[in-house]
Amino acid sequence: MIIKAKVTDRIATAVLYIIATLLILLLILFAGYIIYQGKSKLNLSFLTSEPNSLEAGGGIGPPLFNSIYIVVLSLAITLPIGLSAGIYMAEYAKPTKLTKLIRFSIEALASLPSIVIGLFGFLVFVQKTGWGFNIFSGALAVSILNLPVVTRICEDSIRNVPHSVKEASLAIGATHWQTIIRVLIPCAIPGLVTGLIITSGRVFGEAAALIFTSGVSGYPLDFTNFNPMDSSSPLNPFRPAETLAVFIWKVNSEGTAPDARLVADGASAVLIISVFLFNISSRILGKFLNNKFAGR
Amino acid sequence: MSKHRDNKNKRYFKNELLGKSVVTFFGVFLIILTISLVFFIASQGLSTFIIDKQSPFKFLFSSKWDPLREISKGGPAIGALVFIFGSISVSAIALLISTPFSVAISIFMSEISPNIGRKILQPVIEIFVGIPSVVYGWIGLTVLVPFISKLTLTLPFIDKDINTTGKGLLTGGLVLSIMIFPTIASISYDALKALPRDYKEASFALGATRWQSIRKVLIPAALPGMLTGIVLGLARAFGEALAVQMVIGNNILLPKSIFDRANTMTSVITMEMGNAVTGTLEANALWSLALLLLIISFLFIVIIHKIGAKGSFIK
Amino acid sequence: GSSNGGVISISGSSALLPLADNAAKEYMAKNSGSKITVNAGGSGQGLTQVYQGAVNIGNSDVYAEEKLKPEEAKELNDHIVCVVGIAAVVNPNVKVDNITSQQLIDIFTGKITNWKDVGGEDKKIVLINRPSNSGTRATFKKYALNGAEEAEGTALKEDQSGTVKQTVSQTDGSISYLAFSYLDDKTKALKLNGVEPTSENVASGSYPVWAYEHMYTKGEPTGLAKSFIDYMLSDDVQTNIVPKLKFIPIKDMKVKR
């Protein structure tokens, strides 16, 4: 009997090891394949030049910039709101109906398909405001997508600060708010930063919510123009623009350039590499901040 | 004395009340945001039934979708059953494929080799989460679709009349299963990790093997958490748009087998919204689909809470 | 060129996007004061938005009358900027080069399901279709299928042009249709009744499957919108960009509809 149990144990362990190995292999294959397919495009001129629907040799400069720009804008929107809401949920929320409702809202927002949020953005930010497709509307839409995640991250990292530290501050006569601002948030920073970088990665790759808000195409930009009010400045948030992920989708569904496939491969490789970069930097930064705060 | 009071009030305002009010406002803002989302989507989505006087019953249960059909040929039809059925079945397939692997991985990470789990698998899972859905779609289209196409052509038991493009329910389900795998895996990993060490220790101390402990003690104890992960994975599969749209074949007929082409709610919205004229029945019907998606995703949350409540009953 | 400052926005047909986009780039390069934003979104959106005044020019693959209510369409001014030709395409492995109208109709209505019935080898025909609101499909249905409706129960298979190209190229036995701008050696364009689907044949009138591409304005165009549409019709665009993108210049057309 014991022998049988032990054999089962061995078999189960072996199976689990095999599955784990397969998973790792799958990722290596997946990422390796994408990067391999796109490697001929991994050069500076591809990364910086304009897309071209007429001839081969177009690049992904503006879409790449737009993706980054939307990440920055949406962080600028979600961080203050998400941090505030996270502080509220972690520190002030009493177990009342209101709290329950907020909690439900966070969960509901988090579970909404991004295309539904895209349509909402289309209706409200694009049509009702009369702005048309524009980056800012896109940033707002992905912010809605991201807000519950950011709120959760902020709430969790504040909650993860040891209770003893909070008690210490209160026991000295600090108000609750002073404790939050001066002790809890600084303590929560390592967790916050890692979480935020990872979610930024998700914004970077989002497409469905952006197709209907920031649009699927842009117009030529003047990368020497830093006046955000000027319509040809890349910093102008009220211009239509395609992000890298949207660009891949578009090239795939209606690309006319002769090298459309290669361009999509190259852009995918860039996206995958960005995901790696987001991950690695969050790890490194997280470790660094943790060490810094732990005084090592 | 009263000056002292004043100062004190000012200080209290600055050091506590102001901050508290601001964060409370943003907490409440989340409710407002959710309500306005529901309101706007509903206001569009309901006009199909209120303004265009279409039957909600037909919308849900008829499979004839042709919003532009001329009056002479029977007038517009907006039966969404094909899409609803497609969304459900493609998510179900994804879940069936993904769940065993995800749960296995979570067990591996928490119980078999926490070291490999933390150092290798966790980053791997995070990267899988981070890969944009268009990339999944693109790989699905360029690698999986030709592969499945070959399969449908060569395998003897597949009815060649159905579909040999390689696009279809199975392909969509496979792509989705990779996409939702990290969600399920990481949540069930958390559920396992959250179990007190006690359970494992107690079981080992009684002479149970590792697998016995996992199967008889740990999995039952972590089940509510795992189910939550599975429902969230399902929700994610249900809501995914582009990756599915690229590989499912977008056929407006009920699929005859898992190799057949199908369509989903998200997919048809993605493809047709741009060409629909605002305010027409066609556009309104697409909004109704969006409303339906919203309702279903809220349902998922309710289900998760039911599971959670059951879980807390055990504890 | 004439310096003509101002800002306009254009949106609509995704088929026309590359043309409008490239022309706009050229135009702005020549007229540094002007800003033209071109967006896709679909013909439906283009028509809606130009009617609502949200954009200055709405691009469409189809006549406004086919999408909007008659009283709405009346307010719009049509500017035909070029012609798009549409070809039936098959997977390169299909051993058929020519097809008759009747055969095409039979295939798309589900009467013929094997290539051997149209002179090819014994191979199942895989139909790949476009959404019912696609301009390409409307044109193909009208001029290649003579308006024939798919037989009840036959699949309506949806996809977008780029995906159609990709799918046809990798699915043995498949058939679909694409605008000329998507044609390359990944798919094989079929002769229709012996006529090759080329721009020359469209222009001469011997190849019938084509449609006008429209730029709509609300009322008479003014300012930059007017000069841009004029530019679209100028030789600059018509002899350079239009043929490069495999559209057919208006002035080449020896037939009219």
Add this chain to the structure above:
Amino acid sequence: MDKNLKIFTKNLDLFYGTNQALKKINIQIEENKVTALIGPSGCGKSTFLKTLNRMNDLIHNVKITGEVYLDNLNVYEQFDIVDLRKRVGMVFQKPNPFPMSIYDNIAYGPKIHGIKSKPKLDDIVEKSLKNAALWDEVKDRLKQSALGLSGGQQQRLCIARVLAVEPEVVLMDEPTSALDPISTLKIEDLIDELKEKYTIVIVTHNMQQAGRISDNTAFFLTGEIVEYNETEKIFNIPSDKRTEDYITGRFG
């Protein structure tokens, strides 16, 4: 025991939800004395300690009836909570320095209470660290993280942090239970010095420690004070059988 009363309570009851954790506590705590609270786990020692600086206000389903007086003022009615906590400092079981520099840990309290001048802060930091017998060990590394200190040093840092806001009463909840014997001794010595200036209330599970450092001892059992007296009497001639049982280790 009536002279120099610093704190006293009147019929203090405390409920966590419906669960009564303190029952009719009446205790009088003398100024500049060390009062020890002993009793088995869960008897309410920590809970009682926290009623004195209203740390229980943090927990929402707590209900308190009865009164607590500090210098004859009702702690729950006549005090602003910030003032109260400034006057009644607290040291916890596990050292809990903030993850900041040693200097910032000490300066935190004074800053919170409005002191901004750098020289003044420097002064307070030095004085508090000296009072907590830590100055010599850390004076060269004030800018380094407090988390790099040893457990015993951290606990003295926490004491210094409390002293920096110039409290009158210092509450200590098992301050040495996480420390090694040598650090424990240092803290015990420190407590002995501090009682000259401060009133100290200390919870300990170590009977011998209570015997060594306290002047008065209260024995808690399931939320009640069974016996309260001079330490010497409690340990040598306990008047209650349960006290005796506990002190001789019959349970707990």
Add this chain to the structure above:
Amino acid sequence: MDKNLKIFTKNLDLFYGTNQALKKINIQIEENKVTALIGPSGCGKSTFLKTLNRMNDLIHNVKITGEVYLDNLNVYEQFDIVDLRKRVGMVFQKPNPFPMSIYDNIAYGPKIHGIKSKPKLDDIVEKSLKNAALWDEVKDRLKQSALGLSGGQQQRLCIARVLAVEPEVVLMDEPTSALDPISTLKIEDLIDELKEKYTIVIVTHNMQQAGRISDNTAFFLTGEIVEYNETEKIFNIPSDKRTEDYITGRFG
């Protein structure tokens, strides 16, 4: 102390990574006796206890040298780990019932070891609960969740769970430290009964408990056994100054 040896160790060293937690432990544990392990926090009591049923195998960076013998067989070489743990049961500090019914908790072990017959299981459950002095309290609610029991009942349930697999040795790591006085007494009585059939090794931080229930006592300090002797001798005439200091509460 040489007759009826159940367990003995030879130069047992244990390292967590590079940190040595046990140093040259040589101890001889007598059959059907209660052996108490005492010492300050972190001295290695729990660590040592776990070497006896190889629970340390769960932690990956543990390195063990030296030998442990059970019935003259080397625990690390001549035993199958599952057999070993069946013969050497363990009760933990915090009661840790599985989140299942009372019945299933007890039946878990026998089932694991291959017993499937329902009547046989019923029998074992009843016998074990009786042995753990819990039967009367729970016999009417065997199908209810074990998590609904009180702390003391849970701990007895855990003991019953161990007894159900019929061990020879029972290791207990501070089994009463989370319990109230009355439950503690019940468990102490139980231990007294159990030693007729089982060999018991118990870690306790409560010196008086060690005095009350054990036959032999080992005093641990920073990973070493300072003194090991009959309990009476250890408490009355300790031969080592450190033992005396500890027992009289000078530290810890």
